[in-house]
Amino acid sequence: xxxxxxxxxxxxxxxxxxxxxxxxxxxxxxxxxxxxxxxxxxxxxxxxxxxxxxxxxxxxxxxxxxxxxxxxxxxxxxxxxxxxxxxxxxxxxxxxxxxxxxxxxxxxxxxxxxxxxxxxxxxxxxxxxxxxxxxxxxxxxxxxxxxxxxxxxxxxxxxxxxxxxxxxxxxxxxxxxxxxxxxxxxxxxxxxxxxxxxxxxxxxxxxxxxxxxxxxxxxxxxxxxxxxxxxxxxxxxxxxxxxxxxxxxxxxxxxxxxxxxxxxxxxxxxxxxxxxxx
Amino acid sequence: xxxxxxxxxxxxxxxxxxxxxxxxxxxxxxxxxxxxxxxxxxxxxxxxxxxxxxxxxxxxxxxxxxxxxxxxxxxxxxxxxxxxxxxxxxxxxxxxxxxxxxxxxxxxxxxxxxxxxxxxxxxxxxxxxxxxxxxxxxxxxxxxxxxxxxxxxxxxxxxxxxxxxxxxxxxxxxxxxxxxxxxxxxxxxxxxxxxxxxxxxxxxxxxxxxxxxxxxxxxxxxxxxxxxxxxxxxxxxxxxxxxxxxxxxxxxxxxxxxxxxxxxxxxxxxxxxxxxxxxxxxxxxxxxxxxxxxxxxxxxxxxxxxxxxxxxxxxxxxxxxxxxxxxxxxxxxxxxxxxxxxxxxxxxxxxxxxxxxxxxxxxxxxxxxxxxxxxxxxxxxxxxxxxxxxxxxxxxxxxxxxxxxxxxxxxxxxxxxxxxxxxxx
Numbered sequence: 001x002x003x004x005x006x007x008x009x010x011x012x013x014x015x016x017x018x019x020x021x022x023x024x025x026x027x028x029x030x031x032x033x034x035x036x037x038x039x040x041x042x043x044x045x046x047x048x049x050x051x052x053x054x055x056x057x058x059x060x061x062x063x064x065x066x067x068x069x070x071x072x073x074x075x076x077x078x079x080x081x082x083x084x085x086x087x088x089x090x091x092x093x094x095x096x097x098x099x100x101x102x103x104x105x106x107x108x109x110x111x112x113x114x115x116x117x118x119x120x121x122x123x124x125x126x127x128x129x130x131x132x133x134x135x136x137x138x139x140x141x142x143x144x145x146x147x148x149x150x151x152x153x154x155x156x157x158x159x160x161x162x163x164x165x166x167x168x169x170x171x172x173x174x175x176x177x178x179x180x181x182x183x184x185x186x187x188x189x190x191x192x193x194x195x196x197x198x199x200x201x202x203x204x205x206x207x208x209x210x211x212x213x214x215x216x217x218x219x220x221x222x223x224x225x226x227x228x229x230x231x232x233x234x235x236x237x238x239x240x241x242x243x244x245x246x247x248x249x250x251x252x253x254x255x256x257x258x259x260x261x262x263x264x265x266x267x268x269x270x271x272x273x274x275x276x277x278x
Numbered sequence: 279x280x281x282x283x284x285x286x287x288x289x290x291x292x293x294x295x296x297x298x299x300x301x302x303x304x305x306x307x308x309x310x311x312x313x314x315x316x317x318x319x320x321x322x323x324x325x326x327x328x329x330x331x332x333x334x335x336x337x338x339x340x341x342x343x344x345x346x347x348x349x350x351x352x353x354x355x356x357x358x359x360x361x362x363x364x365x366x367x368x369x370x371x372x373x374x375x376x377x378x379x380x381x382x383x384x385x386x387x388x389x390x391x392x393x394x395x396x397x398x399x400x401x402x403x404x405x406x407x408x409x410x411x412x413x414x415x416x417x418x419x420x421x422x423x424x425x426x427x428x429x430x431x432x433x434x435x436x437x438x439x440x441x442x443x444x445x446x447x448x449x450x451x452x453x454x455x456x457x458x459x460x461x462x463x464x465x466x467x468x469x470x471x472x473x474x475x476x477x478x479x480x481x482x483x484x485x486x487x488x489x490x491x492x493x494x495x496x497x498x499x500x501x502x503x504x505x506x507x508x509x510x511x512x513x514x515x516x517x518x519x520x521x522x523x524x525x526x527x528x529x530x531x532x533x534x535x536x537x538x539x540x541x542x543x544x545x546x547x548x549x550x551x552x553x554x555x556x557x558x559x560x561x562x563x564x565x566x567x568x569x570x571x572x573x574x575x576x577x578x579x580x581x582x583x584x585x586x587x588x589x590x591x592x593x594x595x596x597x598x599x600x601x602x603x604x605x606x607x608x609x610x611x612x613x614x615x616x617x618x619x620x621x622x623x624x625x626x627x628x629x630x631x632x633x634x635x636x637x638x639x640x641x642x643x644x645x646x647x648x649x650x651x652x653x654x655x656x657x658x659x660x661x662x663x664x665x666x667x668x669x670x671x672x673x674x675x676x677x678x679x680x681x682x683x684x685x686x687x688x689x690x691x692x693x694x695x696x697x698x699x700x701x702x703x
Contacts (some may be wrong), residue, residue, distance in 0.1 A: 117589060121584075123591070123605060137595070187590075
């Protein structure tokens with residue numbers, strides 16, 4: 001192990017956090033990850049992570065910068081494939097199906113497991129085209145009318161419809177940051193994914209836009225399974241059912257959000273949520 | 279010595295400011311030097327070439343008489359081909375100056391009008407019904423007359439050292455005072471091919487040659503270059519072979535252009551036996567020459583598309599192909615076009631490789647297709663710059679002005695495209 005651990009006085013020994021505290025398993029998991037190791041070239045970023053994600057739950061992943069939470073999230077729909085040096089091993093199952101099966105096509109996987117990114121990244125196209133692109137490439141709509149319906153439904157679910165219904169032909173890049181991020185969410189749910197991954201979706205937004213997105217996550221949790229990476233512990237506490245705490249590539253603790261924030265079992269988790277580092 | 283921080287800062291401040299001033303002054307001097315060179319160049323070229331856009335014409339009433347033309351049977355096409363068109367002009371000149379009688383003086387008189395003017399009469403008589411009628415034409419004057427009118431020939435010189443003799447001067451002055459010798463817009467310069475007579479020489483042929491050549495270059499280099507760039511940037515695996523290809527492309531961009539001409543000579547002319555002097559070969563050679571530029575600029579344009587756009591598309595389940603062609607490619611298009619246009623501009627101004635494949639031939643005819651012998655603008659300039667006649671000096675500069683104009687337009691187009699379609703994220 002070539003990790004620089006002397007940064008934190010609290011993390012003197014990897015054996016203190018190399019096994020996960022808390023209940024990993026859930027009943028009928030939507031996604032199930034076992035023994036996941038991820039490395040970028042020689043540098044290992046994730047060590048032996050085991051985690052289940054339940055259906056229609058919101059699970060948040062927190063931890064200090066560089067703890068591997070984003071890397072782990074990006075494994076869940078194989079976005080790490082675009083990084084050539086990235087190697088993933090272990091079992092990652094989506095409803096029992098191995099998503100790293102070499103025979104598996106990533107296109108349907110990513111249609112089932114959608115992603116919202118840290119920085120709002122609408123296509124430099126019209127608002128309508130932004131939302132319609134996913135359904136269009138997957139052939140989800142046979143007629144223009146059906147496509148219009150999907151766009152309207154998705155924008156409504158993302159809580160953006162009333163703000164943009166009169167200017168669907170205007171560029172998506174012309175919206176405000178919060179609106180752009182909701183547009184990206186609308187774009188993701190237009191494909192009707194089962195799981196939505198959110199990689200720090202509010203880090204580029206102001207508090208009001210953040211509150212709006214958090215409300216949205218709450219509404220969406222009725223129909224979607226959501227995994228969210230966040231730097232804001234308040235956000236994790238507000239939106240998620242379960243919380244996973246990552247530290248230097250290890251999953252240190254997993255538990256219900258209430259437990260993690262009121263009664264953490266591991267001293268590193270406690271130190272992090274009480275603001276002693278991170 | 280206990281100096282506070284601010285005191286230390288203040289001590290160095292003067293030196294820092296001084297450095298900044300020196301650097302600024304140096305930059306300004308460099309810019310001004312460049313600007314001065316440009317102004318000097320433009321002044322020389324425009325000063326020399328402006329005259330090429332006007333030409334002295336002599337107005338003559340022409341009697342299109344069948345007898346003078348030596349046409350006995352108007353239905354015989356061959357007689358029309360060999361008719362004495364120059365005779366009509368000569369007859370008109372004799373009538374204008376009845377006092378000219380001696381052989382020697384007559385020769386001087388006939389030389390006032392361009393020897394090529396008879397073609398104009400021939401062209402006019404393509405309308406056969408004009409036979410027997412009388413028309414008044416402005417015929418191009420000889421290049422010596424033109425040079426005299428434009429003031430390039432010094433009247434004060436002794437007759438022996440002057441190209442226009444005293445007798446010719448009296449005739450010219452007579453024509454000028456009667457309003458029959460005037461400077462007009464030089465239509466021939468923009469409508470004719472090359473000629474050994476400066477007053478009959480134009481850039482239209484070489485402009486068309488350049489046009490056909492550039493069309494071939496664009497058709498070949500843009501799709502091939504863009505496809506290569508997309509493959510290298512998006513699909514190619516990272517290995518030594520691809521690295522080697524990249525190094526070679528970068529090196530090719532720096533190869534002297536004449537080497538590409540030798541390549542064209544060796545392969546297209548010698549191996550494939552394609553005829554010389556045709557725009558197709560020139561276009562292929564210039565396409566090979568511009569390919570590295572197009573590839574490099576296209577790759578830069580592709581690389582400049584932010585990864586967030588790729589991630590957005592991939593995250594939605596778009597395939598690599600869809601990501602590239604629906605999002606990355608359209609966003610990179612302005613950059614690719616800009617690079618290609620700049621490559622085209624370089625190809626337009628290229629001379630050396632074309633000399634190797636016979637584009638340097640003396641081509642009078644206007645090329646009508648990609649396979650007609652042609653020359654191109656810069657080669658035409660090169661050819662004219664070699665000619666001794668005074669009138670070719672101004673035509674050389676005139677052609678340079680036109681070439682520069684095209685280059686400015688192309689580069690302006692590139693800048694305009696970049697500004698119009700530039701995306702900001």
